[in-house]
Amino acid sequence: MTINSELSGKTVLVTGGTKGMGKAIAERLAAAGATVIITARNKPEVQDNNFHFIAADLRKPVGTQKVINEITDLFGGVDILVNNAGGSETPGGGFQVLTDEHWEETINTNLLAPVRLDRGLLPYMLNKAAGVIIHIASIQSKLPLYDSTLPYAAAKAGLVNYSKSLSNEVSPKGVRVLTVSPGFVQTTSAERMVKRLAESSGISIETALQGLMDSLGGIPMGRPAMPEEVAEFVAFLVSPRAAYLSGTEHVIDGGTIPTV
Secondary structure: OHHHOOOOOOOOEOOOOOOHHHHHHHHHHHHHOOEEEEEEEEOOOOOOOOOOEEEEOOOOOHHHHHHHHHHHHHHHOOEEEEOOOOOOOOOOOOOHHHHHHHHHHHHHHHHHHHHHHHHHHHHHHHHHOOEEEEEEOOOHHOOOOOHHHHHHHHHHHHHHHHHHHHHHHHHOOEEEEEEEEOOOEHHHHHHHHHHHHHHOOOOOOOHHHHHHHOOOOOOOOOOOOOOHHHHHHHHHHHHHHHHOOOOOEEEEEEOOOOOO
16 A cells, blocks of 8 residues: 555544645645545635535534534544644733633633544544544643743643543544644744734844744754645554554654753
């Protein structure tokens, strides 16, 4: 079996699969032969017939249930679940400006949405005694940044811990559970953020990018990751080539975290 067909016959769900890292993951798994389902709040700007799209707001229980119901009705279930959707829209200004609503929304997006999807889609995998779940976390679970990312870092730390606990329960039943924690990834949204920083500070984009990397303590590789690099790693983890990996967190950060 070649790499380009190793996921043939598998059905995959990639949340947040319309752009950025999620889109790169969806494209890479489709290239490996999988039937790929993607979700997001809004339709992709360009419709791709290679994917089955489900519009849903995963921050809300009704959104996750919609995804579970449609997948069950149309596909029976999924063999691989990539919980990629995440992020934070909390304001700057420190812990005192963050309301309960900010915390609840961020935790719903980054922790409870994966929990709900796992709960709804795991029974299909368990019945087959086979499957893979990937939780996309962040190095902020270990290296939290100051200010507005406080709830995001806390939610991702919870996701890493939950992922490990879940793996202990379902790995003996044939389902592998893994966490991928990227560092700074150069998505289009990250590029827009760098551009905003440059414009607001009156500096060049290159200087703004360097300042952002410096805020992480520096990236020894000297650049952010590309979405395709994370996607390639995820493709390996969900493949038969990684059959003995479960319950582990895999950091892909170009050496950012300064610990062993």
